[in-house]
Amino acid sequence: MRRLLTSTEGRLTIVLVIVCAILALASDQFLTLANFSNLLAASAVNLIFAVGLVVVLIAGGIDISFAVAASVVQYLTVFALQAVGGGNWAFGFFFAGIIGIGLGAINAALIYYFRIISIVVTIATFNAFFGLLMFFTGGKYIYDLPDWWTHRIVFFEVKTPSGWAELTLPGAVMIVAALATWVLINRTTTGRQLYAYGDNPEGARREGISVGAMTFIAFCWMGMMAGIAGLMQVNFVKEVVPNALLGRELDVLAAVVLGGARLGGGRGSVLGCVLGVLLVAIIQNGLNLLGVSPYAFKMVVGAFILFAISTSNISFRNLLGGAAGGRRA
C-alpha cells in the first residue's frame, strides 16, 4: 500500500482508476471489451515509441528525432522491399529494425564522439532527417505498398454487443516490445548499468561502465522501436506519408514523463510508459464517448496531465490520517 502511494506509477494508477470509474459511470460504452480493444489499437504505435524513449531517458538522454526517424524508416523500408521484390513480414521487421538501429546509431555517434548533449543532437537530426526525407522524396505519398504489409492480421476476434473486439498485429507487437524492454531494463546487467549511468554518469564511469556502450545501446534500442512503430503505423493507415508522424514526439515524450521517467536520467519504467500512454488515450477516448465538444478537448487533456503530475506533490500519507503521517522522522 505504501509503495502504491509513494511511487509515481502507483499514483498514476490511482488517477487512472478514478478516471476509468468516472467514465464507466458516465458512458455504458466505456467498460466494454470492444472499447478496450479499440484503446489498445489506438495506443499501439505510441506505446512502441514510448518504451524505446524510456530507455533513452533512463540513460540520462533525450530524443526528439524518433518520430521523424520512423518516417524515414518507412520510406527506406519501401525501397528496400522493392529491391528484394516485395518481401514478407520477416523482411519488413528486419529492414525496419536495422534501418531504425542505424538512425539511432547516428544520434549515438554524434553524442558520444563529438560530446554534444543529446537534446541538441536530436533537434539537429530531427531537422536533418525530415529535411532529407522531404528533399529526396519530394514529399510524395506512397499508396502502392506490398499486400502483406497493409493486410490486417487478426490474432483473436470476438463479436460483442458493442462491436468487434480484436487483437491485431500492431497490438501484439506492442506487447512484445513492452515485454522485451522490461526484460532489458529489469533483468539484465545492461539494464542496471543504464540506470546507474543515467543516475550518476561520472560515478558509473569510475565503476567501469562504458559510456559509449550505454549511449549506443540506449539510442539504438530507441531507433529499433521507432523503426518497428513506423512499420506498424503503415499497417494501420495503409500508406506512407512523409509528415504523418511529425509532432508525435512531443505526445510520446509527455506520456513517458507523465509515467515517471525523469528528464535527468536514472528513473523510468515500462509500467510507467503504459500508464502514461493509456491515461492520455483514455481521456481522449472518454471525451469522444461522452460527446464532449471537440473545442474543449485540448483543454481537458492538458488539465488532466497537470492533475496527474501534481498528485506527486500531495502527501497521501497525511490524507490517510495521523497514524501513518506520525511515523515520519
Add this chain to the structure above:
Amino acid sequence: MFKRFAAPLLGAAVIAASLATAAVAQDKPTMGVVVKIGGIPWFNAMEVGIKEQGDAMGMDAFMVGPTSADPALQVRAIEDLIAKGVDVIGVVPNDANAIEPVLEKARAAGIKVVTHESPAQKNVDWNFEMASSKGFGEAHAKMLAEAMGGKGSYAVYVGSLTVPLHNEWADYAIAYLKDNYPDMKLIGDRYGVAESVDDSRKTALDLIAANPDLTGFLAFGSQGPIGIGRALEETRKVGEIAVYGPFSPGQGRQLVKEGAISGGFMWNPMEAGRVFVRVGDMLVKGEAITDGTTIEGLGEVHPDGTNIIVDALIPINKDTVDGLADLGL
C-alpha cells in the same frame, strides 16, 4: 594578405554581376504561388497545372510549398518572393489574417496578388474559388441525406477547428440538413481531425462505439474520409455507414471501390493551378475582369468585390475515381 583574398573576391564579383545581368535580361513575367503545404498530392497536381500553363503563356510560374501547414512559413515564403521581385504572387492561405500585412507589403511594392480558397481575404487583386462554400457544403449534405434516408445520426469532421473554409462548408452543410431533414441528428460539435488519417480513424472508432445509431459521416478535410473508411473496415461497418467528403482519388481509390467511402466532390487542383497563371497573366497585362468576362477553367464569371466564385464541382464515386486517380490526383 590582401592578395590572397582579392582574386576570389574579384571572381565572385564578376559572377554576381553576370548573374544580375542575366536576371535583368530575362523579361518574362514571373509568378510565385505559395500553397498551404508542399508535397501532398493535391498541391503536386496544382504545381503541374501552374508549370504547364506558365510554359504555355510564356510566364515563369512556379510553386512554393512550405514543409508544414504553418501560416508563419507562408509569410516567410511571401517575403522571399517580394525580395525576389516577382510580378505576381499567388497564395492558398493557411490563415487569411496572418498573411494580410505581408500581402499589403507586396502590393505596396507593385506586385499583383491572387488568392484561392480565401473568400474573406483582404489586400488582394483577385481571389478565385472553384466551388462556392454554399454549393460545396450543400452538395455533400444532399448526398449524405439521400444515403441515410433522411434519418439517423451523423458526425462532421473539419481539417482543423480553425480552417475557415472547412468550417464554412460544415456550416452550410449542417444548416441545410437542419432545414430539410429534421430527423437527422448531429453528434457532438464538429471534430477537427480531418487533416490526419490517424486522428480521423481513432475518432471514428470512438464515435461508432458511442453512438449505435450513427449512420453517416461528413468529412471536410482531405484525410478525413480515408481515416473513417479505415475505421469502417476495422469495425466491419462498410455499407452500413455513409461517408461523404472531398479526398484525393488516388489515395481513396481502393476504399471507394470497397464502399468504405461513399463518395464526394472536388474541384480539379490542376485546373486551379492553370487558373492562377491565367488570372496572373491578365493582371500583368492589365486586362480587366468584369461581369460576364470568360476565363478558361472558370467559365463566365460574375465578380463580387475581389471574389470570383464559380461552382466547378466534379463528383468522385465508383465510376469516376479511376479516371481522376490516373490524372495523378
